[in-house]
Amino acid sequence: MPSSNAYWKTVPRGSLLLFLLGVSCIFSTVGFASDILDMGRQPMPRYVMSVMLYSVFPALYALTGFILRKQFWQAFLPLLVVHFVLMNVLAQSFPDVARPLQMDAAEIARLHSRLNIDALATILAVGIGYTCFAYGSVSEARRYFRVHMEMELAREIHGVIVPPIDAKMAGFEFFGRSVPSGEVGGDLIDVAGSEENWVAYVADVSGHGVAPGVVMGMVKSAARMLLSSGDDSRHLMARLNEVLFPLKKPDMFVTFCFLAKSGTGLRVGLAGHPAILQYSARSKEITPLECPNMPLGILPSAEFVTTEIATESGNLFALYTDGLLEAANPAGEEFGLKRFQAELEKHGEETLEVIYRSLQESVARHGAQFDDQSLLLIRRM
Numbered sequence: 001m002p003s004s005n006a007y008w009k010t011v012p013r014g015s016l017l018l019f020l021l022g023v024s025c026i027f028s029t030v031g032f033a034s035d036i037l038d039m040g041r042q043p044m045p046r047y048v049m050s051v052m053l054y055s056v057f058p059a060l061y062a063l064t065g066f067i068l069r070k071q072f073w074q075a076f077l078p079l080l081v082v083h084f085v086l087m088n089v090l091a092q093s094f095p096d097v098a099r100p101l102q103m104d105a106a107e108i109a110r111l112h113s114r115l116n117i118d119a120l121a122t123i124l125a126v127g128i129g130y131t132c133f134a135y136g137s138v139s140e141a142r143r144y145f146r147v148h149m150e151m152e153l154a155r156e157i158h159g160v161i162v163p164p165i166d167a168k169m170a171g172f173e174f175f176g177r178s179v180p181s182g183e184v185g186g187d188l189i190d191v192a193g194s195e196e197n198w199v200a201y202v203a204d205v206s207g208h209g210v211a212p213g214v215v216m217g218m219v220k221s222a223a224r225m226l227l228s229s230g231d232d233s234r235h236l237m238a239r240l241n242e243v244l245f246p247l248k249k250p251d252m253f254v255t256f257c258f259l260a261k262s263g264t265g266l267r268v269g270l271a272g273h274p275a276i277l278q279y280s281a282r283s284k285e286i287t288p289l290e291c292p293n294m295p296l297g298i299l300p301s302a303e304f305v306t307t308e309i310a311t312e313s314g315n316l317f318a319l320y321t322d323g324l325l326e327a328a329n330p331a332g333e334e335f336g337l338k339r340f341q342a343e344l345e346k347h348g349e350e351t352l353e354v355i356y357r358s359l360q361e362s363v364a365r366h367g368a369q370f371d372d373q374s375l376l377l378i379r380r381m
Helices: 004-009 013-037 044-071 073-093 105-161 210-228 233-247 336-346 352-366
Strands: 165-169 172-179 187-193 197-205 254-262 265-271 276-279 286-289 306-309 316-320 373-380
Touching: 013 044, 013 105, 044 073, 105 210, 165 187, 172 187, 172 197, 172 352, 187 210, 187 373, 197 210, 197 233, 197 316, 197 373, 210 233, 210 254, 233 254, 233 265, 233 306, 254 316, 276 336, 286 336, 316 336, 336 352, 352 373
Parallel strands: none
Antiparallel strands: 165 172, 172 373, 187 197, 197 254, 254 265, 265 306, 276 286, 276 316, 316 373
16 A cells, blocks of 8 residues: 555646645635634734734645545644744733724724624635535546546456366366455466467566556566467576566566476476465375475566476365465464465365365455455366
């Protein structure tokens, strides 16, 4: 989530100035009302400066709340003290004019004129303040709905790039889903290739929101292009790393894991990603498949190690992102790898869809989702 300061910087300066002007105008009426209560006996310097103080300080209170948000009190309390001190100094420096025992025609005319000024100034201030709020609200509403429509479009594009997977190829079945934590996620699940040569992979772009979603789209495009060109899966991560490094922000990286079939064998590769879990239908046990490599995009070029593995009929592979493991309960306890493995062992003989639903429901019961959650299940039939 962006910081409050970053959030403040996204607001157009025109909208912010209109908002502060509206606040100033509305609260300036307190100064006019106080003059009415004093029956127009405030000296003109005090009258003018009190209206200014009632205009400026509420705008400053609003600005501190807007910028500091939950920490607004750090600036609000000192401003409040300064405000009251200045009002007291003003009252002592310019005391009210003594009220006459009797009011002659000239005094009545003066009072009438002063109260008329207060009334007209109040009406004008309220009108200007309302206009500022109305115009600013309409402008921000338009901006909000425009951004909302763009985010909705981005969500639809995300759904196209990362669709649900439910397929069978050459004696293997695949089932996977990716659930973003927001409108757009940075996780990717995909299966590409032919009956005899396919690659199933999961990628997790660091960060949240639109920027990781864009990089995620680039990962899929680059991976599909490399695989369609006939490049061997042993070189997939190295090629992706070369493509992605210059196309992302310096602080971003991509964790990646894949399971590939080439002829009769299987190959596993990981780049900074949680271990792939293999469930054995014969022993009913889970074996983590690890292949230590750094994440993609850290260095402009690097070597990435892959490993050949053997498998049997009925064996199950789970490729996932850490969002499933990091779901935390109110006590701050994460779901963790042990619970994940226990659920996989418990339902390892079920259909892939049942296994997915069981794991997803177990994670949801444990705690709230704070990160994208993706799971790709592969079984040799």
